[in-house]
Amino acid sequence: MGKKDNQVLEKKLRVKNACGLHTRPATMIVQCLQKWQAEVAVSYKKKSVDAKSILNLLLLAVPKNGEITVTAKGVDAEQVLLELSNLFADYFGEKK
Amino acid sequence: MNEVELTQREQRLQGYAICPGIAVGAPYLFAMGVENIPEISVAEHEIEREVERYYCALKSSRSDLLSLQQRPENDSSEIAQILAAHLEIMKDPVMTEHVEQQIRAKGKNTEYVFKQVIGEYQEKFSRITSQFFRQRVQDFHDISRRVMKHLRKDERCSLLDITTPVIVFAHELAPSDTAEAKTEFIEAFVTRTGAETSHVAIMARAKGIPFVSSVDFPDLRTELPELVIVDGMKGEVILNPTQETRQEYRKEQKKITRKVKSLQEVHAFETKTSDGHKTKLSANIEMLDELDVMNEYGVSNIGLFRSEYLFLARDHFPSEEEQFVVYRSLVEKVISGSCVIRTFDLGGDKLGGFYPKRHESNPFLGCRAVRLMLKERVAFKAQLKAILRASAFGEVGILFPLVADIEELRQAKLLVEEAKEELWAASIPFARNIPIGCMIEVPSAAFTCDILAKECDFFSIGTNDLVQYTLAVDRSNTQMSYLYQPCHPSVIRMIKLVVQEANQAKIPVSVCGEIAANPKFTPLLLGLGVHELSVALPALTLIKNVIRQITIVEAQAMAKKVEAFTTAEQIEALLNDHYETLRATHSF
Numbered sequence: 001m002g003k004k005d006n007q008v009l010e011k012k013l014r015v016k017n018a019c020g021l022h023t024r025p026a027t028m029i030v031q032c033l034q035k036w037q038a039e040v041a042v043s044y045k046k047k048s049v050d051a052k053s054i055l056n057l058l059l060l061a062v063p064k065n066g067e068i069t070v071t072a073k074g075v076d077a078e079q080v081l082l083e084l085s086n087l088f089a090d091y092f093g094e095k096k
Numbered sequence: 097m098n099e100v101e102l103t104q105r106e107q108r109l110q111g112y113a114i115c116p117g118i119a120v121g122a123p124y125l126f127a128m129g130v131e132n133i134p135e136i137s138v139a140e141h142e143i144e145r146e147v148e149r150y151y152c153a154l155k156s157s158r159s160d161l162l163s164l165q166q167r168p169e170n171d172s173s174e175i176a177q178i179l180a181a182h183l184e185i186m187k188d189p190v191m192t193e194h195v196e197q198q199i200r201a202k203g204k205n206t207e208y209v210f211k212q213v214i215g216e217y218q219e220k221f222s223r224i225t226s227q228f229f230r231q232r233v234q235d236f237h238d239i240s241r242r243v244m245k246h247l248r249k250d251e252r253c254s255l256l257d258i259t260t261p262v263i264v265f266a267h268e269l270a271p272s273d274t275a276e277a278k279t280e281f282i283e284a285f286v287t288r289t290g291a292e293t294s295h296v297a298i299m300a301r302a303k304g305i306p307f308v309s310s311v312d313f314p315d316l317r318t319e320l321p322e323l324v325i326v327d328g329m330k331g332e333v334i335l336n337p338t339q340e341t342r343q344e345y346r347k348e349q350k351k352i353t354r355k356v357k358s359l360q361e362v363h364a365f366e367t368k369t370s371d372g373h374k375t376k377l378s379a380n381i382e383m384l385d386e387l388d389v390m391n392e393y394g395v396s397n398i399g400l401f402r403s404e405y406l407f408l409a410r411d412h413f414p415s416e417e418e419q420f421v422v423y424r425s426l427v428e429k430v431i432s433g434s435c436v437i438r439t440f441d442l443g444g445d446k447l448g449g450f451y452p453k454r455h456e457s458n459p460f461l462g463c464r465a466v467r468l469m470l471k472e473r474v475a476f477k478a479q480l481k482a483i484l485r486a487s488a489f490g491e492v493g494i495l496f497p498l499v500a501d502i503e504e505l506r507q508a509k510l511l512v513e514e515a516k517e518e519l520w521a522a523s524i525p526f527a528r529n530i531p532i533g534c535m536i537e538v539p540s541a542a543f544t545c546d547i548l549a550k551e552c553d554f555f556s557i558g559t560n561d562l563v564q565y566t567l568a569v570d571r572s573n574t575q576m577s578y579l580y581q582p583c584h585p586s587v588i589r590m591i592k593l594v595v596q597e598a599n600q601a602k603i604p605v606s607v608c609g610e611i612a613a614n615p616k617f618t619p620l621l622l623g624l625g626v627h628e629l630s631v632a633l634p635a636l637t638l639i640k641n642v643i644r645q646i647t648i649v650e651a652q653a654m655a656k657k658v659e660a661f662t663t664a665e666q667i668e669a670l671l672n673d674h675y676e677t678l679r680a681t682h683s684f
Contacts, residue, residue, distance in 0.1 A: 019228065020226075020228070020229070022228070022229070022232065023181050023232055023235060024177060024181065027180065027181045027184045027185075030184055030187075030188075031184065050189060052188075052189055053188050053189045053190050054181070054184060054185050054188050055185065055188050055190045055191075055217060055236060056190065058221075058229060058232045059217075059220050059221065059224070059229075061224045061225070061226045061229035063226060
């Protein structure tokens with residue numbers, strides 16, 4: 001295994017949506033991750049969950065302006081983080 | 097008074113009397129909802145099956161949602177998004193890997209494990225401080241319920257599993273549940289829902305199982321009463337009866353047994369009024385095992401075989417061959433009489449497992465009975481061929497339910513001709529002049545029965561549907577059931593009209609609904625000129641007794657009198673009075 005296979009990248013992202021990280025954004029995160037291999041975890045206020053689980057993302061109850069830390073591990077970690085930050089920046093396609 | 101005494105105190109609950117009779121026995125809670133999930137240990141070699149069962153339920157829930165997505169009314173972006181989210185949540189590792197892992201780790205039945213996982217997550221959600229996020233649990237709740245529903249469908253939660261005599265308490269019973277009830281073990285039914293003429297009630301009456309519905313019974317799981325009494329006459333359910341009450345009811349039970357015995361002596365006699373007017377009395381049959389006891393009741397004709405009941409638990413239409421075997425055994429058992437097979441009466445409140453689901457806002461006015469079968473031509477022809485083939489072994493008639501228009505009768509008859517031709521070409525024997533009948537259960541059919549009479553061989557008046565369509569009352573709506581009045585002048589006039597037209601056209605007419613089995617109606621029906629009454633087996637004896645006690649002269653006088661009445665109450669009072677006098681004079 002090359003070095004890149006195990007690379008772990010971390011990024012802080014801010015939830016800008018009015019309702020916070022609710023069902024629809026959570027669904028979009030999960031759908032986005034399905035395209036990639038990386039293992040992704042999201043942590044907020046010392047709790048860390050598997051980002052592929054909508055239910056667990058909802059349980060974090062991230063409000064508007066809450067800052068989460070996304071950790072991606074795997075060969076495509078970089079692309080995953082890039083795509084996720086785009087989603088967050090775009091308010092998950094909701095009205096700004 | 098201490099706690100124990102309190103819980104064991106006698107408690108009387110009032111409901112609707114559906115099927116008469118008295119039962120004293122132990123209660124059994126049947127299919128009482130999600131809370132009532134048993135914890136069952138699963139052997140190691142069966143774990144795979146449990147896991148598979150879970151994934152099957154997920155898959156079925158998924159296809160539910162996918163078909164919901166297809167429906168035009170769900171086209172709005174909001175609903176579409178919710179459904180998409182639900183579909184996504186179903187793929188959630190919590191719903192998939194986690195549940196699977198738990199089933200393997202715990203070695204318990206899927207329902208139990210799944211329920212625990214749901215509970216665990218509901219608890220997590222309930223601890224969230226933000227109300228908005230706390231409420232997200234709703235979606236999860238919805239999905240879990242859907243999955244659980246599919247899980248429980250597979251579970252062998254069946255009345256067939258009961259092997260000791262019990263009184264069944266259920267929130268609601270489905271026709272397929274009652275179809276499976278064995279009379280030696282099921283002593284009585286008690287339900288929270290239900291109304292007088294639902295098909296569940298018909299089944300219970302056919303089997304002679306006492307039944308009280310609309311009983312608001314408490315949560316029995318916490319303190320299961322040792323003994324309960326069901327009084328199907330008064331519509332009363334007694335939990336933890338006192339010694340005194342028990343004795344009273346045991347006496348009552350004995351009295352009923354004696355009465356039934358004395359009534360049964362009439363089985364050997366002919367069915368005619370005391371002044372010699374002969375009437376044909378036939379049996380309504382749903383289950384093949386009823387055939388074995390038919391002879392005991394001294395009846396040789398089947399006036400109505402409800403073919404769909406045999407197959408309600410299926411998820412596909414039975415094959416021609418399968419049906420032929422059933423119909424042939426039916427025909428062969430009726431040695432000296434005839435047998436009328438009604439084609440599948442599906443839809444409405446009878447949603448069999450093999451009924452192709454359609455979404456209708458008003459199923460009783462929608463695609464049911466002959467309307468449905470004319471759309472399912474392949475299945476319809478298979479049934480007609482099976483009946484035709486059985487006609488080579490004895491006297492059979494074909495009866496089409498819910499005919500509302502001559503065109504429906506013509507189309508159905510055309511299909512019979514096609515079926516005949518195909519059998520002819522294959523050199524399979526059948527009775528060429530097989531009688532074809534129309535159910536008269538829609539007002540449009542009643543008012544055009546002179547037209548229908550010219551193109552069919554017999555009529556059968558189905559009063560249950562006729563009453564509900566004439567009076568525009570949903571017969572299973574408990575709040576409206578007071579408007580469901582079989583005595584209503586409109587209903588009586590319609591029966592009279594149909595009988596007159598049938599007599600004019602010289603074709604036989606029978607009555608096969610609930611009122612045929614109600615002894616109070618017997619004189620009136622005979623007086624109106626009805627030739628045949630077709631009733632459930634347990635009612636046969638009583639109806640025969642009534643016929644034998646009355647004269648056709650008094651019956652006709654009664655019909656004449658009723659004509660002048662203006663309200664259902666008046667007619668009902670007359671029928672009641674007459675019946676009470678009859679009972680008093682002949683002590684039954």
